[in-house]
Amino acid sequence: MDNDAVDSTTALGLDEVALLLRALDDPGRLWTLLLELMASHLPCDACALLWRDDRANRLVPLATRGLSPDTLGRRFALDDHPRLRAIAETGGAPLRFPADCALPDPYDGLIPDAGDRLHVHDCVGVPLSVHGRPWGMLTLDALSEGRFDGCEGRIAAWARLAADVAAAVERRSMAAPWDGASAGFDDQPIGARPLEDVLDAFGAGPAMAALSMEIDSVAASDLVVLVLGETGVGKELVARRLHRRSGRSAGPLVYVNCAALPEALVESELFGHARGAFSGAVTDRLGKFELADGGTLFLDEVGELPLPVQAKTLRALQNGEIQRVGSDRHITVDVRVIAATNRDLAAEVRAGRFRADVYHRLSVYPLRVPPLRERGSEILRLAGLFLERNRARLGLRNLRLSPAAERWMLGYPWPGNVRELEHAIGRGAIRARVARPAEGGVLTLEPADLGLADGAPDRAPLPAAAVAPPAPVPPADARLSDAVEALQRRMIRDRLDRHDGNWAQAARSLGLDRSNLFRLARRLGLRD
Numbered sequence: 001m002d003n004d005a006v007d008s009t010t011a012l013g014l015d016e017v018a019l020l021l022r023a024l025d026d027p028g029r030l031w032t033l034l035l036e037l038m039a040s041h042l043p044c045d046a047c048a049l050l051w052r053d054d055r056a057n058r059l060v061p062l063a064t065r066g067l068s069p070d071t072l073g074r075r076f077a078l079d080d081h082p083r084l085r086a087i088a089e090t091g092g093a094p095l096r097f098p099a100d101c102a103l104p105d106p107y108d109g110l111i112p113d114a115g116d117r118l119h120v121h122d123c124v125g126v127p128l129s130v131h132g133r134p135w136g137m138l139t140l141d142a143l144s145e146g147r148f149d150g151c152e153g154r155i156a157a158w159a160r161l162a163a164d165v166a167a168a169v170e171r172r173s174m175a176a177p178w179d180g181a182s183a184g185f186d187d188q189p190i191g192a193r194p195l196e197d198v199l200d201a202f203g204a205g206p207a208m209a210a211l212s213m214e215i216d217s218v219a220a221s222d223l224v225v226l227v228l229g230e231t232g233v234g235k236e237l238v239a240r241r242l243h244r245r246s247g248r249s250a251g252p253l254v255y256v257n258c259a260a261l262p263e264a265l266v267e268s269e270l271f272g273h274a275r276g277a278f279s280g281a282v283t284d285r286l287g288k289f290e291l292a293d294g295g296t297l298f299l300d301e302v303g304e305l306p307l308p309v310q311a312k313t314l315r316a317l318q319n320g321e322i323q324r325v326g327s328d329r330h331i332t333v334d335v336r337v338i339a340a341t342n343r344d345l346a347a348e349v350r351a352g353r354f355r356a357d358v359y360h361r362l363s364v365y366p367l368r369v370p371p372l373r374e375r376g377s378e379i380l381r382l383a384g385l386f387l388e389r390n391r392a393r394l395g396l397r398n399l400r401l402s403p404a405a406e407r408w409m410l411g412y413p414w415p416g417n418v419r420e421l422e423h424a425i426g427r428g429a430i431r432a433r434v435a436r437p438a439e440g441g442v443l444t445l446e447p448a449d450l451g452l453a454d455g456a457p458d459r460a461p462l463p464a465a466a467v468a469p470p471a472p473v474p475p476a477d478a479r480l481s482d483a484v485e486a487l488q489r490r491m492i493r494d495r496l497d498r499h500d501g502n503w504a505q506a507a508r509s510l511g512l513d514r515s516n517l518f519r520l521a522r523r524l525g526l527r528d
């Protein structure tokens with residue numbers, strides 16, 4: 001062992017060791033603390049601890065220091081980031097990249113203090129292994145050349161410490177009470193489960209951490225769960241996670257959008273039908289309840305369930321009994337129901353539009369998903385996720401937010417929630433790409449790109465290349481029905497665009513019932 005490794009270990013005072021030990025039960029804090037200590041002992045301007053998600057072949061930042069806040073939300077695909085891949089493939093020793101290295105740095109443009117110096121100058125990465133299995137990596141960056149000269153030994157020592165800390169966290173996570181609660185993960189390698197499950201659906205945002213824990217605790221039961229929240233908050237993701245974390249994860253997860261079903265078909269869709277039950281019923285057909293047998297049925301937009309079907313749904317919820325349309329036979333199914341709505345169901349009950357008994361059955365365990373405006377800095381992490389996706393899609397070296405765009409994002413109320421954020425970044429990236437060249441391959445999104453400057457996202461005009469042509473004037477000899485259909489298509493697309501793809505809101509703003517809008521959209525070829 002060389003001298004500087006010994007220096008590093010001894011440089012960690014007792015107080016610092018005590019801090020690390022105390023944080024063992026709070027991995028998020030522990031990893032941040034580890035990086036802070038490392039940065040105070042090594043000459044870096046930025047550093048990151050990344051966990052390797054083998055299922056998706058990508059690296060997930062667990063803690064960062066000196067990098068923009070959205071970096072924590074980014075997911076770095078190994079196939080897309082040759083530097084990170086090179087680090088992952090080294091035998092274990094630190095890998096140093098010289099200033100003139102041609103491989104793009106994943107953090108180019110993400111060090112806020114870098115000013116005009118867009119590109120990181122000196123960069124070192126060390127792969128971390130736990131129990132002989134690749135676990136992740138540490139990266140260190142400096143904005144001037146030669147800063148890591150002679151530091152390799154100390155960096156390797158910090159990597160050993162980081163790997164030991166990771167191993168300790170994994171051991172504690174595996175011993176936590178929830179660990180044995182859900183089946184179906186037994187073939188996972190040690191350590192894969194806790195991180196995977198914590199990070200997968202939500203990112204590591206603190207506002208969602210409490211919800212994640214609640215999901216995990218209710219997932220193991222067979223209780224009916226009602227997922228509540230505004231449009232676009234991620235209710236469907238919650239339902240998927242509930243299923244994945246439940247003992248039913250090996251069974252099917254069947255999705256039904258109650259708003260998308262024409263009223264006449266809802267009953268047979270949910271409960272199936274017998275041959276000859278109605279004209280067109282030429283064979284017996286299984287309904288969604290039977291298809292979900294042994295698994296989970298997700299009733300999305302359950303507030304739209306027509307009243308007559310609610311009575312039959314109540315029986316299914318009470319004793320798992322269903323009857324196919326046109327059949328006398330009772331069939332028992334083993335289904336866990338998760339429902340979701342963005343409506344105030346209690347108010348719907350008071351208004352007589354929803355049955356009180358069904359409401360009480362559904363709301364055994366309500367889970368509220370917080371709107372984006374209540375999630376604080378997690379907005380920027382989620383932005384990082386979408387920035388990285390769009391960076392890869394547009395083939396950019398990097399895509400980042402300007403400080404003004406960050407401020408706008410944190411102050412904007414996001415009525416369309418995560419869906420709106422996702423669309424704002426997707427469209428903003430295209431707008432900016434068309435409007436100006438990427439500086440050294442790095443494109444910076446400004447509030448105006450995101451449509452946030454006037455407080456109304458996505459109302460900013462798209463650049464000429466991306467704008468749809470103006471509504472054509474129908475030819476003089478056009479049939480009235482063709483012209484009407486063209487106008488209907490255009491208006492539906494326009495409203496969907498304005499409401500971030502939300503059919504319910506588009507229907508409301510067009511003054512239509514949702515199922516009528518679905519029917520119309522299908523007839524016009526806008527939906528399958």
Ligand SMILES: Nc1ncnc2c1ncn2[C@@H]1O[C@H](COP(=O)(O)OP(=O)(O)OP(=O)(O)O)[C@@H](O)[C@H]1O
Nearest residue numbers: 201202230231232233234235236237342418419502
């Ligand atoms: N935490 C998250 N991480 C990544 N993407 C997310 C997250 N939450 C939501 N999204 C994305 O936002 C969009 C909306 O999510 P989802 O459909 O789950 O919302 P919802 O609450 O069910 O919406 P609605 O009420 O309109 O049906 C999806 O594209 C989803 O992938």
